[in-house]
Amino acid sequence: MASVLRLPRITDSMEEGVIASIKIKVGDTIKPGDVIADVETDKATMEWESFVSGTVLHVTAKSGDTIPVEGMVAILGKPGEDFQDLLNGANTAPAKVETANTAPTSSTTATAVAPAPVTIAPATTSTDSRLKASPLAKTIAKENGVDISQVPGSGEDGRIVKKDIEAFLTNKPSNAVASSIAILGQESYTEVAVTQMRKTIAKRLAESKFGAPHFYLTMEICMDEAMKAREAMNQTSPVKLSFNDLVIKATAMSLRQNPVINSSWLGDKIRYNNHIHIGMAVAVEEGLLVPVIKFADQMSLSQIAGAAKDFAEKAKTKKLQPQEMQGNTFTISNLGMMGIEEFTAIINPPDACILAVGGIKKTLALKDGDIVESNIMKVTLSCDHRVVDGMKGAQFLQTLKSLLENPVRMLV
Numbered sequence: 001m002a003s004v005l006r007l008p009r010i011t012d013s014m015e016e017g018v019i020a021s022i023k024i025k026v027g028d029t030i031k032p033g034d035v036i037a038d039v040e041t042d043k044a045t046m047e048w049e050s051f052v053s054g055t056v057l058h059v060t061a062k063s064g065d066t067i068p069v070e071g072m073v074a075i076l077g078k079p080g081e082d083f084q085d086l087l088n089g090a091n092t093a094p095a096k097v098e099t100a101n102t103a104p105t106s107s108t109t110a111t112a113v114a115p116a117p118v119t120i121a122p123a124t125t126s127t128d129s130r131l132k133a134s135p136l137a138k139t140i141a142k143e144n145g146v147d148i149s150q151v152p153g154s155g156e157d158g159r160i161v162k163k164d165i166e167a168f169l170t171n172k173p174s175n176a177v178a179s180s181i182a183i184l185g186q187e188s189y190t191e192v193a194v195t196q197m198r199k200t201i202a203k204r205l206a207e208s209k210f211g212a213p214h215f216y217l218t219m220e221i222c223m224d225e226a227m228k229a230r231e232a233m234n235q236t237s238p239v240k241l242s243f244n245d246l247v248i249k250a251t252a253m254s255l256r257q258n259p260v261i262n263s264s265w266l267g268d269k270i271r272y273n274n275h276i277h278i279g280m281a282v283a284v285e286e287g288l289l290v291p292v293i294k295f296a297d298q299m300s301l302s303q304i305a306g307a308a309k310d311f312a313e314k315a316k317t318k319k320l321q322p323q324e325m326q327g328n329t330f331t332i333s334n335l336g337m338m339g340i341e342e343f344t345a346i347i348n349p350p351d352a353c354i355l356a357v358g359g360i361k362k363t364l365a366l367k368d369g370d371i372v373e374s375n376i377m378k379v380t381l382s383c384d385h386r387v388v389d390g391m392k393g394a395q396f397l398q399t400l401k402s403l404l405e406n407p408v409r410m411l412v
Contacts, residue, residue: 002057002077004086007067010048011041016068019061020045024074028056036073037061051134051159052076057083133160140165197286205346212265213385216344219397221404223360223375229407237302243377244280244334245305247357249410250403252276252297255330258396262329264350265387271350279328279348280308282315289315290348292328301410332357342378352387353396356380377404 007017018040024030032051039048054076061073075083133141133148137160141148144165151168153160194202223243230241255262255276264271276297279290291311296304314320331348336359345356358378365374379400383393403409 002075002081002083002086003054004072005036005052005074005076006070007039007061007073008048009069010039010046014041014069016066016071017041019063019065019067019073021063022059022061024056024059026056026059030054030056030076049135051156055079057081058087060087131160132158134162136162137165144169195286201287204349208347208349212347212349214344214347214382215385215390215393216380216382217390217393217397218342218378218380219401221377221379221401222365223377223404226404226407227360227375233301237305239302239305239309241301241305242308243336243360244332244357245301245308246404246407246410247334247355247379248278248280248293248296248304248308248332249299249301250400250407251330251332251355252278252299253403253410254396254399256297257399258392260388260392261353261381261383261396263352263387264329265352265384266350270387273329275329277327277329279325279331279351280311281331281333281345281348282312284315284318289320289325290328290331291315291320291324292326294327331355336360336377342380344380345382347382347384352384353393354382355400356382 010017020038020040022037023035024037030036030050031053032049034050036048036050038045055078056074057077057079058075059073060075061067061071067073075086077083131149132153132155134155137151138148140146140162141151146165146168148160148165151160151164152158154164155161226243226246230243230246234241255278259272259274262273262276264273275295277292277294278296279292282289282291291314293299293304293307293311299307311320311324314324328348328351331345331351331354333345333354334357335343336357338359340358341361342358343356345354347354356379358380360375360377363374363376364371365376366372367374379397381393381397383390
């Protein structure tokens with residue numbers, strides 16, 4: 001007997017669905033598991049799987065059609081069977097009967113509507129070695145910890161459907177049913193207009209990141225001797241020296257020995273700077289400022305410390321002048337004081353490189369055949385590959401490492 005194939009309610013809030021693509025045509029023989037159509041629901045595009053068998057006598061839906069739930073999609077029956085009466089009454093929706101024909105999946109598939117009228121099969125155990133259950137029934141059973149093999153099925157050939165799982169859960173002792181906790185809350189957000197500083201930062205860094213081919217080199221530096229030297233120098237220095245001051249001084253000296261790192265990409269030419277102006281990234285509430293310590297290689301450690309302290313204070317009180325943030329030939333970004341061990345930084349134009357400095361961490365290391373505690377700092381050099389090759393970047397880091405691990409060389 002010919003029957004109507006109707007669109008099932010694939011999601012609990014679905015009222016209609018869009019046929020993204022129809023998978024059946026007249027003359028096809030379908031069987032359980034065959035995909036009838038891809039259906040766009042209010043939540044996702046899902047496959048609608050059949051669990052009935054028959055020959056497609058007529059297809060009313062086509063790709064792009066919007067079909068209401070329980071709307072006619074096709075007519076199934078035996079080859080040559082008359083279906084005109086069904087076609088004439090296609091707009092009459094069937095009575096609301098929950099049967100095996102309305103079991104959708106909870107993820108990517110949905111089960112086809114059984115032809116109407118439907119006869120409810122008595123609860124039985126399938127003789128098939130494979131358990132017969134709709135995808136939705138399996139999902140509900142899994143979510144509630146139900147052994148689905150213990151649930152009697154009321155669908156065709158003993159197939160287990162959604163209502164069978166719900167009935168099983170209703171009859172279980174209350175302590176066996178998974179409890180649910182209602183989470184009460186209110187969604188909210190705050191929108192803040194982008195400041196000009198943040199716009200400038202976003203524009204410059206986006207141009208750098210997506211315009212300059214970055215590559216990164218990371219090296220570990222033992223800071224044991226630098227820590228001892230800093231402690232000794234702070235006993236006589238007019239300004240308290242920080243580890244960042246030592247890094248700036250060592251970087252400036254390393255740039256003098258590796259001039260290709262102290263360069264800029266200008267599009268049709270590369271500028272190799274003979275002077276060394278080091279930008280020091282300073283975080284402020286609105287973003288990031290980069291005051292520039294000029295001729296850093298010619299300054300003493302105490303002079304660098306004084307300049308760095310002065311710039312940091314000006315940055316936080318918004319007293320930096322434009323000329324104090326221009327002319328950088330290399331930049332250092334230090335997040336070690338924030339507990340960051342290692343990171344990569346985006347090159348600050350027009351520089352060809354930027355050095356990211358992590359914190360000092362106590363680590364066990366092998367020294368002269370013995371395992372000893374050592375203070376290790378990781379640094380990462382971001383390079384513009386248009387200007388700097390890997391070997392040149394590595395040579396710069398080797399020079400930096402040798403200076404920080406033997407800080408007396410910075411005093412010569």
